[in-house]
Amino acid sequence: MKSTPIRIMESQSQIESMLDRRDRKLLAERTKYKAQPTSKMHKRINNLNKGRLKRSSFAKQSKLIETENEIIQEIKNLTPLETHASTPPWEKQPQIEIRSHIRTIESKHKHSDLELKDLTSTYLNENFPKEEWIRLYTDGSAENAVTNGGSGVYIEMPDGKTTESSILTGTHCSNYRAELEAIMEALTILGRITPSIPQAKAVILSDSWSVLEKLEVLRGAERQQLAKGFKNAVQNTQSLVLQWIPAHCGIEVNERADSLAKEGSQLEQIERDLMYSEVKTIIKNSMKNKWKESHPEFNRQDGVHQLDRRGQTTIFRLRTGHNRLRHHMNRVFKVGETNLCSCGEAAETAEHVLQNCQTYDALRQSIWNEAVDMTTKLYGPPHELERTAALIAKAGIAV
Numbered sequence: 001m002k003s004t005p006i007r008i009m010e011s012q013s014q015i016e017s018m019l020d021r022r023d024r025k026l027l028a029e030r031t032k033y034k035a036q037p038t039s040k041m042h043k044r045i046n047n048l049n050k051g052r053l054k055r056s057s058f059a060k061q062s063k064l065i066e067t068e069n070e071i072i073q074e075i076k077n078l079t080p081l082e083t084h085a086s087t088p089p090w091e092k093q094p095q096i097e098i099r100s101h102i103r104t105i106e107s108k109h110k111h112s113d114l115e116l117k118d119l120t121s122t123y124l125n126e127n128f129p130k131e132e133w134i135r136l137y138t139d140g141s142a143e144n145a146v147t148n149g150g151s152g153v154y155i156e157m158p159d160g161k162t163t164e165s166s167i168l169t170g171t172h173c174s175n176y177r178a179e180l181e182a183i184m185e186a187l188t189i190l191g192r193i194t195p196s197i198p199q200a201k202a203v204i205l206s207d208s209w210s211v212l213e214k215l216e217v218l219r220g221a222e223r224q225q226l227a228k229g230f231k232n233a234v235q236n237t238q239s240l241v242l243q244w245i246p247a248h249c250g251i252e253v254n255e256r257a258d259s260l261a262k263e264g265s266q267l268e269q270i271e272r273d274l275m276y277s278e279v280k281t282i283i284k285n286s287m288k289n290k291w292k293e294s295h296p297e298f299n300r301q302d303g304v305h306q307l308d309r310r311g312q313t314t315i316f317r318l319r320t321g322h323n324r325l326r327h328h329m330n331r332v333f334k335v336g337e338t339n340l341c342s343c344g345e346a347a348e349t350a351e352h353v354l355q356n357c358q359t360y361d362a363l364r365q366s367i368w369n370e371a372v373d374m375t376t377k378l379y380g381p382p383h384e385l386e387r388t389a390a391l392i393a394k395a396g397i398a399v
């Protein structure tokens with residue numbers, strides 16, 4: 001309806017609001033300046049002087065928004081952004097083969113967990129036989145994708161021996177970072193154990209497709225750090241492959257790496273320098289988490305999309321309160337003489353019609369044989385929403 005505020009439409013469609021978007025961009029920009037010690041804005045952000053004029057500025061506004069976000073506020077140490085490539089382009093980078101797909105797996109969603117497990121095991125056995133290859137399973141995890149990160153590595157040697165390692169990755173940490181640290185830890189371990197193994201072959205397994213995709217285009221400090229790890233590992237191995245495998249497909253050892261990562265995140269965390277790109281992800285995730293906290297009704301996926309158009313309209317109008325029921329029509333549009341329901345007992349609102357109005361008692365009982373609360377009727381699973389829409393339709397109410 002025309003009267004529905006944009007703010008409500010945004011939250012109902014679960015679209016990031018313009019305000020949130022602005023705040024997120026502002027916070028990211030502020031972080032960028034913080035990571036550029038030579039920029040003019042860097043100084044202005046750090047020495048915010050009072051000034052004579054009560055004028056708003058980027059430095060002031062972004063500080064205000066930062067104060068409202070505890071997680072971002074706590075981040076103190078940033079790795080300075082590089083102004084040029086850290087290694088000259090003519091210097092050869094150590095190479096590693098990255099395989100971000102398994103040929104037989106078309107899409108993760110097309111297969112059951114059991115099929116995924118079978119396909120993955122077969123692929124691994126054909127390409128990296130246990131008896132010849134060192135297999136390093138890696139995994140990373142972070143609480144709510146923003147804090148207390150941990151990484152785990154689980155190693156299977158060709159002779160059947162196993163080793164495991166669990167490390168912490170910092171108070172402020174994204175899932176991406178935790179996954180990356182797991183791979184680096186695997187490389188470090190490999191560099192340590194391979195010198196004593198002649199013609200070693202090793203495969204590092206990760207379920208993070210996004211990390212593997214990004215590894216090839218890494219720049220700056222991340223690249224340098226990784227290259228150092230690669231160098232040792234590459235020098236001492238005959239073949240080194242980084243292979244993607246599907247997550248939680250029930251391969252026992254991969255599950256073990258997952259629990260090692262969680263153990264790592266339980267260790268006492270340290271403050272570590274963060275990269276601008278990481279903080280950007282953390283800003284995004286922390287704002288998403290905040291949104292979810294303030295909209296508990298959207299705890300599960302919204303079932304409204306499974307209804308037909310008429311049903312969707314009904315639910316949407318009942319949720320927002322911007323509908324053709326008398327209360328809204330009379331109060332907002334000044335239509336009709338009263339906002340009272342035809343039963344004369346109370347204002348005609350969504351709650352009155354769905355829960356209390358005696359006129360619809362029989363109809364209500366034919367649809368729900370027990371008492372159901374408003375939240376379930378308006379935000380519950382699809383079949384509940386369908387019932388609500390059915391009541392309105394059968395009662396002949398035009399919402």
Ligand SMILES: [Zn+2]
Nearest residue numbers: 341343357358
């Ligand atoms: Zn009534």
